[in-house]
Structure formats: C-alpha cells, structure tokens
Amino acid sequence: SSELTQDPAVSVALGQTVRITCQGDSLRSYYASWYQQKPGQAPVLVIYGKNNRPSGIPDRFSGSSSGNTASLTITGAQAEDEADYYCNSRDSSGNHRGVFGGGTKLTVL
Amino acid sequence: EVQLVQSGAEVKKPGESLKISCKGSGYSFTSYWIGWVRQMPGKGLEWMGIIYPGDSDTRYSPSFQGQVTISADKSISTAYLQWSSLKASDTAMYYCARVYFSSWYVLLDYWGQGTLVTVSS
Numbered sequence: 699s700s701e702l703t704q705d706p707a708v709s710v711a712l713g714q715t716v717r718i719t720c721q722g723d724s725l726r727s728y729y730a731s732w733y734q735q736k737p738g739q740a741p742v743l744v745i746y747g748k749n750n751r752p753s754g755i756p757d758r759f760s761g762s763s764s765g766n767t768a769s770l771t772i773t774g775a776q777a778e779d780e781a782d783y784y785c786n787s788r789d790s791s792g793n794h795r796g797v798f799g800g801g802t803k804l805t806v807l
Numbered sequence: 808e809v810q811l812v813q814s815g816a817e818v819k820k821p822g823e824s825l826k827i828s829c830k831g832s833g834y835s836f837t838s839y840w841i842g843w844v845r846q847m848p849g850k851g852l853e854w855m856g857i858i859y860p861g862d863s864d865t866r867y868s869p870s871f872q873g874q875v876t877i878s879a880d881k882s883i884s885t886a887y888l889q890w891s892s893l894k895a896s897d898t899a900m901y902y903c904a905r906v907y908f909s910s911w912y913v914l915l916d917y918w919g920q921g922t923l924v925t926v927s928s
Contacts, residue, residue: 729912733852740902740918741852747912784852788913794840794857794866796906796913801851
C-alpha cells in the first residue's frame with residue numbers, strides 16, 4: 699500500500715506536549731519525514747530519518763516510529779507551532795517514489 | 808546557500824499548454840533528484856514525480872503518469888513541469904523541492920516558493 703493516514707486535526711494547550719501520528723504499511727520498512735506548513739508558505743522539513751532535525755529546527759520537535767506508525771512529538775508547544783503537518787515516506791514498492799499523508803492541522807490553544 | 812526559484816503565477820484557459828520552471832542554485836544540480844508536489848486549494852500535498860537531472864531519469868506517481876511531463880535542462884540548472892492540455896482540475900499550487908533518498912527514508916530538504924496555476928474559462 700502507498701497510503702499514509704493522519705488525523706485531520708489535533709489541538710494542544712500552550713506549553714504542553716502533543717503527538718501527531720501517521721500510519722501506513724510503508725512505515726514498516728521506511729522512516730517518515732515530517733513537514734510543517736504555515737498558511738501561504740512552502741512546507742519546511744522538521745524531522746527526517748530515525749529522529750533527525752535539520753539545522754534551525756528547535757529541539758522541541760522529535761520523531762519516533764513503531765510498527766506501521768510514525769509520530770511527530772512537540773514538547774512544550776509554542777504559538778508559532780500552529781500549522782499543518784505532513785508525513786512523507788518512501789513508497790513501499792521500493793521504487794524511487796514517495797507518498798504524503800493527508801496532513802494534520804495543529805491548533806495551539 | 809541552496810535555493811530553488813520557481814516561475815511566476817499563471818492564468819490559463821482549459822485546453823491550453825503550460826510549462827513552469829524551477830531553477831536550482833547553491834549546490835550541484837545534477838547530483839540530487841528534483842521533485843514536484845501539487846497542493847490543490849485547501850488540500851494536502853501530493854507527490855507528482857521526480858527527475859534526476861544528471862541523467863534525466865524520471866519517475867512518476869501513478870496518479871500523474873500521462874497527465875504531466877517532468878523534464879530538466881542541466882546546462883541551466885532548471886527543472887520543468889508541463890501540461891499539454893490543461894483542465895480546470897489542474898488549478899493548484901505546484902512546488903518543486905530537492906529530494907534525497909536513503910535506504911531508510913526520503914526527504915525534501917529545500918523547497919521552491921511555489922507556482923500558482925489557475926485554469927479557468
């Protein structure tokens with residue numbers, strides 16, 4: 699299967715911890731990458747691989763994986779973290795293809 | 808500094824052709840895949856396909872195979888996405904991104920600013 703499933707919306711109180719999940723068969727073989735997209739902006743890579751952050755991404759962002767589920771955790775959510783989050787993985791066919799999840803809208807209360 | 812700069816917004820009529828571009832700079836353009844991603848209004852990201860400018864190896868998502876053509880001109884570090892006959896349903900923001908595959912993951916680490924394509928009669 700080449701589908702990744704995310705919850706459409708999640709909310710978190712300011713300063714609390716939130717986990718955004720992504721499920722799919724390809725995640726049994728590959729790690730997810732995670733992207734943050736704010737309104738009117740291009741996506742930004744925030745986590746990739748086992749748990750790697752690109753330069754400039756705050757360490758409150760972390761990633762994990764178990765079975766067919768990948769998770770993005772924000773520890774101590776800030777107002778500026780309110781955005782859409784997308785997971786992405788290699789296609790389980792093994793070819794050089796990728797697939798995105800449907801996205802999760804994170805609201806920081 | 809790695810940059811991907813896309814061509815400007817387009818307004819087209821159904822049935823017209825279109826080619827949009829993505830110019831890379833600040834890195835070896837022939838050593839990384841370039842991918843195209845569609846985002847329809849109010850919707851999520853969709854993987855369209857990728858090209859390796861070093862040898863023009865191109866891979867399409869099944870949903871986009873035959874619907875668009877991805878190409879590249881390595882002499883000017885530019886990738887392209889083109890349509891031969893646009894439909895209203897092609898109205899979307901289109902992003903290019905630098906793509907890296909490892910044995911364990913794929914990542915899109917640098918993104919263009921997006922090109923808005925509007926198809927309307």
